[in-house]
Amino acid sequence: MTPAELELRYYAVLGLVGEASRMALDYFNRNDSLGVTMKGAQDWLTIADGAVESFLRERLSTLFPTDAVIGEEGGGEASDAVWIIDPIDGTANFARNDRNWCISIGFLLNGRPEIGVIAAPALEELYCARRGQGATMNGQTIAVSGGGEIGRACIELGWSTRIPVQNYLAMVERGYTAGAAVRRAGSGALGICHVANGRTDAYAELHINAWDVAAGLLIASEAGAAVNDFFAGDGISTGNPVLCCTPALAAELEAITGIVSQRDIR
Structure with missing residues (x-):
């Protein structure tokens, strides 16, 4: 895959995660519409999980039909080029109206992460990274604490x-x-x-x-x-x-x- 093809994927997913964030935030702000169910003990599921994943799957498959997609709700199989999606990470928080949740989208090429985008719309935070190009939050470069004690x-x-x-x-x-x-x-x-x-x-x-x-x-x-x-x-x-x-x-x-x-x- 060429650098230009990777760049296209990066900017495409930035647009998609913006739309997905608005969708998820709308559900979050209408808590009575979430249709909360349980997949297992402490394993929460809401209507928003399925809706956000379906949206991202459909758009990614349309834009990049040769790429595979794996999602928490819909599964999928890995390939040399694969998107891995968590439509709502922190679903228990989401269902309880706690703002600590996010949408996570990663792209792996030949088993190595190349693109990472995480949106936390209720916190107004967007984290982005491309391999070898550093990481940002809301456009500003971020770095680990460096603490040693x-x-x-x-x-x-x-x-x-x-x-x-x-x-x-x-x-x-x-x-x-x-x-x-x-x-x-x-x-x-x-x-x-x-x-x-x-x-x-x-x-x-x-x-x-x-x-x-x-x-x-x-x-x-x-x-x-x-x-x-x-x-x-x-x-x-x-x-x-x-x-x-x-x-x-x-x-x-x-x-x-x-x-x-x-x-x-x-």
Whole structure:
């Protein structure tokens, strides 16, 4: 794929995420219209999830018919060129009228993230990155905190029902024991963005799906974060652990989480 073809995809998705944001925000502001259901324990679904994903699938398939599309709600199969979409990341927050949710769109070429766009319309924030070109929030360059003292660090540890709760609680305990402040805000994609812009020093989760991180890991890596090799093996189809942190804390975060990081995303 030529640089011009990648650039076309980048600017196309910026336009699409703007339209998708307006659609999602309209649902969010009419909370009684969400038609909330549950896919499983603490696994929320709203009408907005399906509507936003359908819109993005249709437009991307029309614009780039040779690209594959994978979405949280509709699934899909990977190919050499694939879009990976989470229409609403942080659906539980969305359904409860909490503003901490986002739309995440990542583009991978030959298994490597090339484009990452995350919109948090209720927070009026737009995160963007292209491989080798840095990361921005609302058009301004962002960078990780650079903090190197675990006793002053703020880390977010995501929780998944796919992992035994004892494993999660043990990781949280190791975080507190090391001296870090630990939080959980309910959106993995935004948690990774908050590492990218220095609001927190790390995000980790013992299992997370590709649609939650396909855009965010590129954004964080381009902002200077150390990240793990999430897309190794069957990461796209079955998920993997994720670790994203300011590099000076990588060794201590690896000890807390058991997840090995690297400086650059592959």
